[in-house]
Amino acid sequence: MTEKVAYSICGMCTVRCPIKVSVKDGQIAFIEGNPHFPSMKGAVCPRGAAGKALINDDERPQTPLIRTGERGEGKWRKATWDEALDYVADGLNRISEEYGARAIALTDRGGPFRDFHRAFLRGIGTPNYCNHDSSCARNVQHSALSLTNMGRKAVEYDLKNARHVVLQLRNIFEAINVQEVNDLTDALEAGCKLTVIDIRANVSATKASRYMQIRPGTDYAFNLAVINRLLKRKLYNAEFVRHYIDNLGALEEFVRPYTPEWAEKETGIPATDLMAFVDELAAAQPSVIWHPGWMTARYKDSFYVSRTIYIINALLGSYGAKGGLPFVSKPGDVGRKGLKSFMDIYPKPKEKRADGVGWKYPQFEDGPGLAHLLYKAMETSDPYPVKGYIAYRHDPLMAFPDPDHMKKIWDKLDLLVSVTFSWSDTAWYSDVVLPLSPYLERESIIATKNSLKPYFFVRQRSVEPRYDSRADWEIISGLAKRMGLPELVFDSVEELWNFQLEGTGMAIEDFRDSGIVSIADEPIYKKFGEFKFKTESGKMEIISKKLESCNLPSLKPYESPMSPPEGQFRLTFGRCAVHTQGHTVNNPMLFEQMPENTLWINRKAAEKLKISDGEYVEVGQNGHRETIKTKLTDAIHPEAVFVIHGFGHKLPVESRAFGKGLADNRFMLRGMDVWDPAGGAVACQEHFVSVSKIG
Numbered sequence: 001m002t003e004k005v006a007y008s009i010c011g012m013c014t015v016r017c018p019i020k021v022s023v024k025d026g027q028i029a030f031i032e033g034n035p036h037f038p039s040m041k042g043a044v045c046p047r048g049a050a051g052k053a054l055i056n057d058d059e060r061p062q063t064p065l066i067r068t069g070e071r072g073e074g075k076w077r078k079a080t081w082d083e084a085l086d087y088v089a090d091g092l093n094r095i096s097e098e099y100g101a102r103a104i105a106l107t108d109r110g111g112p113f114r115d116f117h118r119a120f121l122r123g124i125g126t127p128n129y130c131n132h133d134s135s136c137a138r139n140v141q142h143s144a145l146s147l148t149n150m151g152r153k154a155v156e157y158d159l160k161n162a163r164h165v166v167l168q169l170r171n172i173f174e175a176i177n178v179q180e181v182n183d184l185t186d187a188l189e190a191g192c193k194l195t196v197i198d199i200r201a202n203v204s205a206t207k208a209s210r211y212m213q214i215r216p217g218t219d220y221a222f223n224l225a226v227i228n229r230l231l232k233r234k235l236y237n238a239e240f241v242r243h244y245i246d247n248l249g250a251l252e253e254f255v256r257p258y259t260p261e262w263a264e265k266e267t268g269i270p271a272t273d274l275m276a277f278v279d280e281l282a283a284a285q286p287s288v289i290w291h292p293g294w295m296t297a298r299y300k301d302s303f304y305v306s307r308t309i310y311i312i313n314a315l316l317g318s319y320g321a322k323g324g325l326p327f328v329s330k331p332g333d334v335g336r337k338g339l340k341s342f343m344d345i346y347p348k349p350k351e352k353r354a355d356g357v358g359w360k361y362p363q364f365e366d367g368p369g370l371a372h373l374l375y376k377a378m379e380t381s382d383p384y385p386v387k388g389y390i391a392y393r394h395d396p397l398m399a400f401p402d403p404d405h406m407k408k409i410w411d412k413l414d415l416l417v418s419v420t421f422s423w424s425d426t427a428w429y430s431d432v433v434l435p436l437s438p439y440l441e442r443e444s445i446i447a448t449k450n451s452l453k454p455y456f457f458v459r460q461r462s463v464e465p466r467y468d469s470r471a472d473w474e475i476i477s478g479l480a481k482r483m484g485l486p487e488l489v490f491d492s493v494e495e496l497w498n499f500q501l502e503g504t505g506m507a508i509e510d511f512r513d514s515g516i517v518s519i520a521d522e523p524i525y526k527k528f529g530e531f532k533f534k535t536e537s538g539k540m541e542i543i544s545k546k547l548e549s550c551n552l553p554s555l556k557p558y559e560s561p562m563s564p565p566e567g568q569f570r571l572t573f574g575r576c577a578v579h580t581q582g583h584t585v586n587n588p589m590l591f592e593q594m595p596e597n598t599l600w601i602n603r604k605a606a607e608k609l610k611i612s613d614g615e616y617v618e619v620g621q622n623g624h625r626e627t628i629k630t631k632l633t634d635a636i637h638p639e640a641v642f643v644i645h646g647f648g649h650k651l652p653v654e655s656r657a658f659g660k661g662l663a664d665n666r667f668m669l670r671g672m673d674v675w676d677p678a679g680g681a682v683a684c685q686e687h688f689v690s691v692s693k694i695g
């Protein structure tokens with residue numbers, strides 16, 4: 001019997017927890033949390049435990065495939081890697097010759113392993129890289145930038161040491177990051193208070209010391225009233241405010257009309273509850289974390305909701321504080337050299353981005369762009385044609401509103417390529433499918449974790465690929481070889497890792513025993529007075545020059561969201577602990593735990609429609625209808641219905657997931673056109689549906 005241990009990185013969701021994989025006779029024996037990370041407590045979440053089921057599943061692309069029928073018809077021919085890579089490289093070269101390299105675009109899932117494929121895009125000369133974030137956390141990122149000129153990841157959530165945590169539009173106990181769950185659990189046991197503000201009682205609410213059910217889409221009203229109260233009663237941290245907040249006067253003036261009593265009418269939350277909550281919060285400062293949200297591509301004012309949250313954290317002095325939002329350190333901050341970057345091999349392309357970010361829309365960060373505006377450019381050829389598209393670990397047909405509209409846009413493409421480890425609607429609609437080895441079967445480039453205690457980490461290959469799939473670096477190297485980019489051609493992963501480690505004083509052997517190399521001995525808390533925000537004044541700037549110069553308000557007056565007409569509901573969505581987005585529904589192990597989603601609907605509202613619990617009902621919008629089983633509950637606001645995102649698969653190659661549950665994004669007609677010019681993200685919860693008995 002042969003036995004080995006591989007320190008690796010989970011790939012079942014974007015959190016990428018550090019794991020330890022035990023392998024016996026070339027098979028996965030056990031997956032656990034990497035013991036070098038105390039906060040993992042040796043655990044992985046249910047999805048992390050299902051990695052073995054993923055690699056053993058034969059219902060995933062097993063060889064490169066080239067389309068032979070119409071797009072989406074499902075007729076393929078198996079190809080060798082040489083054939084498939086030649087096909088893609090020839091297609092991209094042809095597009096480049098006819099329209100210029102800028103006509104090639106790639107979108108991905110974001111995250112720490114992007115340097116290599118982004119370098120490929122620079123190498124071929126296109127500026128058109130986007131990540132998926134305009135369907136996820138872009139509003140949070142832009143709100144952080146608009147106040148501090150620092151991104152959302154410049155601070156950490158020091159949950160373990162917190163004394164009061166507020167979750168609003170954030171469900172830590174189901175939308176899981178293992179270390180966060182463990183840290184918050186420890187804090188709760190040590191007496192930390194947990195407040196949950198949500199439209200429904202989720203699992204986090206069941207652990208909360210205070211749960212407030214809010215009318216969907218009125219969070220901004222609630223938060224403005226919290227600021228009003230903090231300022232009026234002078235409950236804020238005066239020293240922090242004096243030192244670190246610019247233009248408090250404008251804020252004070254702005255929130256004056258937004259009293260707790262006013263907010264009650266909007267949100268349904270009693271003013272007395274809001275005031276009691278604010279008192280509790282103030283008592284716990286500065287060890288307070290009001291989470292700014294994660295999946296905030298929801299409302300047209302979600303950007304402003306996140307802004308108010310960051311402002312409240314600052315008023316309570318939680319920036320930099322232990323148990324609050326301490327600043328992360330980068331390698332440079334601890335006197336270490338960072339990894340050598342592949343992107344630095346090439347200059348940044350001078351072309352304007354097709355999505356308009358950085359020139360038409362100077363208010364947005366240009367690195368990851370805005371994918372929905374890239375699709376708009378594909379549709380209109382404005383500012384120029386985009387004809388070649390690689391969906392790289394991205395399933396926009398599931399992740400963006402209105403997939404039928406998206407398909408029409410993609411029909412204008414000359415080449416559509418999908419790089420993926422599972423089937424997805426996007427892969428099924430592609431011209432070429434390049435099968436990526438699942439995370440347990442591949443290595444990834446070395447990456448940096450900026451944190452209180454920064455480190456470098458690497459994903460090591462646990463087992464050999466079962467099918468004819470490849471690692472990211474092999475796929476990109478293969479394309480680079482065919483497209484005249486010899487700098488990105490590597491014959492072995494060690495060669496590629498050595499490139500990254502050059503000048504750092506480290507060798508790949510240093511990662512072997514734990515998967516990481518720490519570059520600080522202890523967590524580093526930057527102290528009050530020592531740190532500065534990256535704005536001109538060094539303070540959090542309530543009035544953003546950038547926003548104002550784009551004619552966008554820094555302090556936007558509240559607008560009440562429409563209530564749905566009689567018999568209709570606002571369609572809302574979120575996560576559950578056992579699935580990741582749309583790509584685990586067909587995983588044999590996870591499917592068994594939850595084969596379909598249900599429609600949460602308020603009991604009284606359902607009874608008015610004569611709908612009972614567990615009954616299959618029809619959900620409709622503009623003639624589109626799907627059926628789903630109901631879950632009647634008093635624990636959801638009557639204006640909303642709620643589903644777990646990611647269901648409603650219709651691909652014959654996914655026998656388990658096929659036809660189970662409902663796909664929320666098909667009820668967001670023309671939804672890519674509904675987005676916020678200040679925050680940048682699409683607003684997926686600005687849609688109503690009807691619910692009725694079948695027949």
Ligand SMILES: Nc1nc2c(c(=O)[nH]1)N[C@H]1C(S)=C(S)[C@@H](COP(=O)(O)OP(=O)(O)OC[C@H]3O[C@@H](n4cnc5c(=O)[nH]c(N)nc54)[C@H](O)[C@@H]3O)O[C@H]1N2
Nearest residue numbers: 169170171175176197198216217295574575577579580581
């Ligand atoms: N198990 C699991 N974990 C995951 C993921 C996964 O797919 N599965 N995905 C990861 C990713 S990519 C992300 S972005 C994060 C997402 O993490 P979160 O954003 O925390 O997760 P969600 O469940 O999408 O949404 C959080 C809550 O918002 C609530 N909500 C909806 N509308 C409103 C409203 O108008 N007001 C208020 N106050 N609340 C509202 C929902 O009821 C839900 O409980 O999770 C990550 N972790």
Ligand SMILES: Nc1nc2c(c(=O)[nH]1)N[C@H]1C(S)=C(S)[C@@H](COP(=O)(O)OP(=O)(O)OC[C@H]3O[C@@H](n4cnc5c(=O)[nH]c(N)nc54)[C@H](O)[C@@H]3O)O[C@H]1N2
Nearest residue numbers: 011132135136295393394395399421422424581583645665
């Ligand atoms: N209607 C609606 N739309 C949403 C959401 C919603 O709740 N409702 N959620 C939004 C959010 S928060 C996000 S983050 C996006 C997510 O949507 P996407 O960014 O598309 O991400 P995934 O569905 O996780 O993965 C996309 C594809 O990449 C493949 N894949 C290949 N390799 C990997 C890998 O190493 N890791 C992972 N994770 N996948 C890989 C997966 O099999 C899958 O087919 O969708 C957003 N869109």
Ligand code: SF4
Nearest residue numbers: 010013016017045048
């Ligand atoms: S949260 Fe779960 S699925 Fe996501 S990376 Fe961690 S263990 Fe894997």
Ligand SMILES: [Mo]
Nearest residue numbers: 135136137295
């Ligand atoms: Mo996300």
